[in-house]
Amino acid sequence: MTRIIGILSGKGGVGKTTLTGNLAVELAKLGKEVYAIDCNISTSHLGMYFGFYDYNVTLNDVLRGDNEIEDAIYEHKSGVKIVPGSLSPHDLGGIDIALLKKNIKKLVGKADYILLDSAPGLAREAMGTLISSDEVLFITKPTLPSIIDMLRLKEMAKWFNLKPVGLVINMFNKDYKMTVNDVKKAVDIPVLAVVPYDKDVIKSFKLSIPLVLMNPKSKAAKEFKLLAKFIDKGKSEPKSSALKRLLNFFKF
Numbered sequence: 001m002t003r004i005i006g007i008l009s010g011k012g013g014v015g016k017t018t019l020t021g022n023l024a025v026e027l028a029k030l031g032k033e034v035y036a037i038d039c040n041i042s043t044s045h046l047g048m049y050f051g052f053y054d055y056n057v058t059l060n061d062v063l064r065g066d067n068e069i070e071d072a073i074y075e076h077k078s079g080v081k082i083v084p085g086s087l088s089p090h091d092l093g094g095i096d097i098a099l100l101k102k103n104i105k106k107l108v109g110k111a112d113y114i115l116l117d118s119a120p121g122l123a124r125e126a127m128g129t130l131i132s133s134d135e136v137l138f139i140t141k142p143t144l145p146s147i148i149d150m151l152r153l154k155e156m157a158k159w160f161n162l163k164p165v166g167l168v169i170n171m172f173n174k175d176y177k178m179t180v181n182d183v184k185k186a187v188d189i190p191v192l193a194v195v196p197y198d199k200d201v202i203k204s205f206k207l208s209i210p211l212v213l214m215n216p217k218s219k220a221a222k223e224f225k226l227l228a229k230f231i232d233k234g235k236s237e238p239k240s241s242a243l244k245r246l247l248n249f250f251k252f
């Protein structure tokens, strides 16, 4: 069975691409067939994170109806199959985001996992990713604005009847005012991983080598590894409205 997991956040720059890339590699290490698709077509970085810069065909061409998704697949040495977005700012014309879901469905049956690296927020690109997913993995920084926007997204996911896989708290650092417990109290999603702020993540982007390959012993890499194992085994679902919980938290 193919699991289509959207990786989404309310705010930008919180680590969706980092999470998608490292989770993809860790799932591939578990022997899974993994596709990672850069659905953040206006500001794509996923291909770059895997060291791919030069493409004949990208997801942009597919969403213009000019190519099949099979033409835009590039295999990384880890075994992960990447579908990159275009790096050109002049390549956004004529794109129909509604074609995303249709094209992703063509990969069902070929993969164990299809991970969708989303654009942030609730705009057109992110909504296209959301409706193309069966399950959603949320990611946030441990800050209130980031959590509140993530919860808005979670409500949208609920309207679309998507299964929440859980939440990743990224870039955790002891200087943040919110503790992991504060975040747990504020949301109604199982927290599956707390990834520390780690300079090696930035280095891994610079070198275009996913962290779990560049430095598998780093604390952040270990979290990605545990997360992959957890996701591959199964997960629980939230029980009540996250926004209600958040409001109660503030009253409290």
Ligand SMILES: Nc1ncnc2c1ncn2[C@@H]1O[C@H](COP(=O)(O)OP(=O)(O)OP(=O)(O)O)[C@@H](O)[C@H]1O
Pocket: 009, 011, 012, 013, 014, 015, 016, 017, 018, 019, 040, 043, 045, 118, 119, 120, 170, 171, 172, 195, 196, 197, 198, 199, 201, 202, 203, 205, 220
């Ligand atoms: N745990 C971490 N520790 C330190 N830096 C991190 C960590 N996670 C991500 N970063 C850095 O933060 C920046 C943003 O990460 P990333 O591109 O994964 O976020 P994103 O949510 O995909 O952004 P966008 O919304 O623009 O797509 C990158 O420079 C990345 O190296």
Ligand SMILES: [Mg+2]
Pocket: 016, 017, 018, 040, 045, 117, 118
């Ligand atoms: Mg990104």
